[in-house]
Amino acid sequence: MSVSAKPSELTSIPFLREESDPQGSCIRDVDRALDNTTFARAVRSLADRFAALGVTSGDTVAVLLPNRVEIVTSMFAAWFQGAAMTPVNPALTDEEICYQLEDSTSSVVVGDERAAALADALGIAWVDVRTIHDLTQAHVPERRPASDGSDFALVIYTSGTTGKPKGVLLDHSNLAAMSNSLIAHFSLTDADTSLLVLPLFHVNGLIASVLSPLRAGGDVVVSPRFSQETFWDLVETHRPTYFSAVPTIYAILEGRADRPVDTSSLRFVICGAAPMPAELITRFENRLGVAVVEGYGLSEGSVASTINPVDGPRKPGTVGIALPGQEVAVVSADGTPQPHGQRGEVIIRGANVMRGYLGRPAETAKVVRDGWLHTGDVGILDEDGYLRIVDRLKDMIIRGGENIYPKEIEECLYGHPAVFEAAVVGGRDDVLGEVPVAFVATKPGLTVNSDELLAHCAASLARYKVPTQIHVLTELPKNSVGKLVKGLLRDQIAH
Structure with a gap:
């Protein structure tokens, strides 16, 4: 042709x-x-x-x-x-x-x-x-x-x-x-092979795991779904050079690996869709000998806007630097650019930013202003241009006038050796307005009670940030992409 x-x-x-x-x-x-x-x-x-x-x-x-x-x-x-x-x-x-x-x-x-x-x-x-x-x-x-x-x-x-x-x-x-x-x-080339484990109804699977390697001349292996029982067999059989996954998958792979695996074909692996605890990144890299590059983006930005470098300095706990052809900034509520180290809303500009929401011009105008995509995420840029996502603006908890970012509490909970997953939401309080309420799932074979977790939080967090309740569950609700669904947790405490 x-x-x-x-x-x-x-x-x-x-x-x-x-x-x-x-x-x-x-x-x-x-x-x-x-x-x-x-x-x-x-x-x-x-x-x-x-x-x-x-x-x-x-x-x-x-x-x-x-x-x-x-x-x-x-x-x-x-x-x-x-x-x-x-x-x-x-x-x-x-x-x-x-x-x-x-x-x-x-x-x-x-x-x-x-x-x-x-x-x-x-x-x-x-x-x-x-x-x-x-x-x-x-x-x-x-x-x-x-x-x-x-x-x-x-x-x-x-x-x-x-x-x-x-x-x-x-x-x-x-x-x-x-x-x-x-x-x-x-630096994708015709020598690269992507192993697709994320769903193909999402831009991560379609663009990061399929379109990009194909345009680079490489090839793609499509897995029907993620399975911890067969995943490493796929890696060893097809010898991909990379794959993209979500934090839950990495936690399962790191925590439940029951045999030595050959990861020598992998140049790197990508983590996106949700924040990955820095401690999990370190454990995964040390155990399996593969560089984990965490990134950040939205469907509205065609999937990714920042990613840690493969060969340059990687900073666990950050989502990396702006990708080529994109600008990333952090601004205050009135649109003023924030200095390094200061929190603000993350905004993105580049040819990757969507054309709009189908049939919703008013909603499009709210999020794309003067060419900048307003993400609704709170972030901090350091002096080297690495972005750290603090939380979602809509998830911020205001307790008696004090702003609390759930991600800070979640990171503290992840520091407990028995915690596999953690999520913090705002619960209603007649006096304080809102209070933090935590939900955790434990690692296989380990147990922990709420009193122990409350003591763990109290040792590291200011008193107003310590959850008023911690619920220990067998697992936390997730959507089909693997993101925790906090709305279902809010529903549990609203009744």
Whole structure:
């Protein structure tokens, strides 16, 4: 296939590699391995099927599937048609899925029988996932991709913790800027292999673990889901050079490893989506001999804005330095830049910042002002430009006029040897307004009571920061990406 891409387009997309390296490895999962030529045929064949269903530039294709290669094939086929893809979390209820399909005005759903039933109920087209790679041997006439840099590429839905989920609009220029930034920061090349363990309905999996290595010429191994029983087998079999995961996964891998593992293929591993305790980073690196680079970002910023360097100084407890092509600042409530060491809201500027929220111009205007993405996170920049996330503005607890950042208490609790996970939320108090209430889960085989944890906090924290209650649970609630869901904990103490 011969394609001459304009500079503004998302260039170097994987199926262009069939000319330079036809049999080169591209992407694989537990069911199939596709080289560059086979992947190219699958993408072009599916793009033609989309075209036959009326999909054209500006439309949206929904994909309702657990992790598998067909999600990536569908994404590139949609792009070939000039359409966007909206990935749908299979764990959602039918009602939640229908909301996303209708809000995104999806014209086609790719998936299994469940997707077929929902598509039929909404009167939209369905593509059976089982047929996608049946046509990889068929001849497909050559034609140019229909998309350019200003076309929407992804509609990513937020978790909806503060209301109905919002569709984050990312165009091809956003994805090009973001993947270029990651390629430069990590020095990704055709020698790199990414092991995907995060869900493909999230930008972390799609961009950090799939798009970036493919654009660098490398390849991708798609794991259906994270499993502590099989994870290291995957690493030893496929020999990836990196993977991206969340703190919970690293805690499980470090705390429950029951055999020596070969990590020699790994250049680094990435941690994102939620803050990772510095002590856990150190334990993981010492035990497994792999550099952990913690980063920070939002879907609204195309996934990442700061990451610790692989080869330069890494500072556990920080989320690193600004990625190439991005600016990160910390400002006061009135927008004044804060000096080094002072808290303020983290704001981000760069070509990676979203085009907006789908159909929500007022909400877009609140978070993107004068080109800066206002994150709602409280952070501190040090003299070397390393960012430390203190907390969410909305999570701050005001106890009798004193500001308390839950993350500070959580870090203290993580310092106890029996604590596996910790979360602190604000509980109502008739006198003080709010008070900190903590929830912890213990490490396997270890026990601790609330009195012991209260004493541990009292030894390190000012009295007003010590939780009024500490609840010890078997596990803390998480969403499908692995983030702790504090809203469910607040609900527990509200009744």
